[in-house]
Amino acid sequence: MMKKVLDKGYVRLVDTMGSDLSVVNSARVSFNKATESLRDEDKKLIKYLAKNDHTSPFRHATMQFEIYAPLMVARQWWKYIIGSSHQDPFTAWNESSRRYVTEAIEFYIPEENAWRSKPENMKQGSGDNLGIEIGKEATKKLLCQIEAGMKNYDWAIENGIATEQARLFIPSAYGLMVRWYWTTSLQGVAHFLNQRTDDHAQFEIRAYAEAVKSFAIDKFPIAIEALLI
Known part of the structure; x- marks a missing residue:
């Protein structure tokens, strides 16, 4: 199930x-x-x-x-x-x-219309969704960051660096x-x-x-x- x-x-x-x-x-x-x-x-x-x-x-x-x-x-x-x-x-x-393990590496990528605003009266949490233009830019930047980091990770693996250290290059840790x-x-x-x-x-x-x-x-x-x- x-x-x-x-x-x-x-x-x-x-x-x-x-x-x-x-x-x-x-x-x-x-x-x-x-x-x-x-x-x-x-x-x-x-x-x-x-x-x-x-x-x-x-x-x-x-x-x-x-x-x-x-x-x-x-x-x-x-x-x-x-x-x-x-x-x-x-x-x-x-x-x-x-x-x-070196299983397929995947990341959580919010949809362009799913990026949330910072709440006005709280130190944590989130408010309403932001506009689509900001969302598109946020998603683009996140994807670029992931791509750059994964290139470094692949380089490390190809050059014989131990998996336990190569994983330091894996980007976007929280995602x-x-x-x-x-x-x-x-x-x-x-x-x-x-x-x-x-x-x-x-x-x-x-x-x-x-x-x-x-x-x-x-x-x-x-x-x-x-x-x-």
Whole structure:
């Protein structure tokens, strides 16, 4: 299952463990009252657990994703993982490394009509889209910068420089597309979604968060709805 995001990116659901029922049964294990089907009273229990911050049962179900996104999205994503309030020790993040692989190098290039203005009253974030003339010039400059850097990278590879050093020539670091696996509990998924589906989140990472959210709701409809603020 894969959802395309931006121009070249995607979110792919690799695997899941558990279901809404897993949350219920892990919460009721102390009373030895496991059930084989989800009842109305179980749905109420899930909502009660989320509302009262009884979050450990939500860590008995997990989701695993493969993500392909601009580096600026990946680093912001990681920030919200390590900043998670529950510090889930079982969250895993494994990213492709250009020390070892020389797969096709791709970059996130905003459309000419997608360059955003600096907001008037904020130190970060963005405002409305800029005019097409500025957008065309911005895209042109970005493409020129990438072309020049890639020529240097190709030169380094052709002249026998180690891949781990040649990658220093790869331009536009924040727009470089990177790929990683992310495995986390339902609580970890919800923490990320609560932070990155907010209207104040950067547009690019919000687009990825919406893709994650659609997968999470499909697989864990009751639990995710209960955990989202």
